Amino acid sequence: MPAxxxxxxxxxxxxxxxxxxxxxxGGRVTLVYYDIAEKGEFVVAIRGPISEVKPAMExxxxxxxxxxxxxxxxxYIVPNPPENVVDVLPFEYTEAVEQWR
Structure with missing residues (x-):
């Protein structure tokens, strides 16, 4: 099942x-990405089953x-990202976060 x-x-x-x-x-999710955006903005991304991502995001x-x-x-929530989006954007499970999956 896609995350x-x-x-x-x-x-x-x-x-x-x-x-x-x-x-x-708030849910059975894994933090997969964090970065500094522009103008003092920060971004964080999680992955997991949609049933867990929704309450975690809330x-x-x-x-x-x-x-x-x-x-x-x-x-924003992407319920079922296609493989090409996951391959290009930094939202894949990495070795560093795999232990928390």
């Missing part, structure tokens, strides 16, 4: 940290919005 992708982008590191923490606690969005001074920029 869905959930992505959250925020302004400020504390809000992305809160989102990532809430997501991995928890992450709620947590990011509660952080003082942080701001949720955008969020």
């Amino acid at each position: 869905a992708v959930g992505l959250i982008q925020t302004i400020g590191f504390p809000s992305i940290l809160a989102a990532a923490d809430a997501m991995v606690k 928890a992450g969005i709620e947590a990011a919005e509660k952080v003082y001074g942080g701001k949720l920029v955008t969020h």
Whole structure:
């Protein structure tokens, strides 16, 4: 079964940290990607079954919005990403995250 992708982008590191923490606690998901975007924005991505990604994303969005001074920029779920998207974008399970899968 293909793993869905959930992505959250925020302004400020504390809000992305809160989102990532809430997501991995909110569902059976694996954090697969983190990076710094433009203008002090941060992005984090998770993978897992869509039934787990949806509640994890809801928890992450709620947590990011509660952080003082942080701001949720955008969020998105890709329920069934095609292989060519996963191969090109950095959302694949890597050796570094495989132990948490």
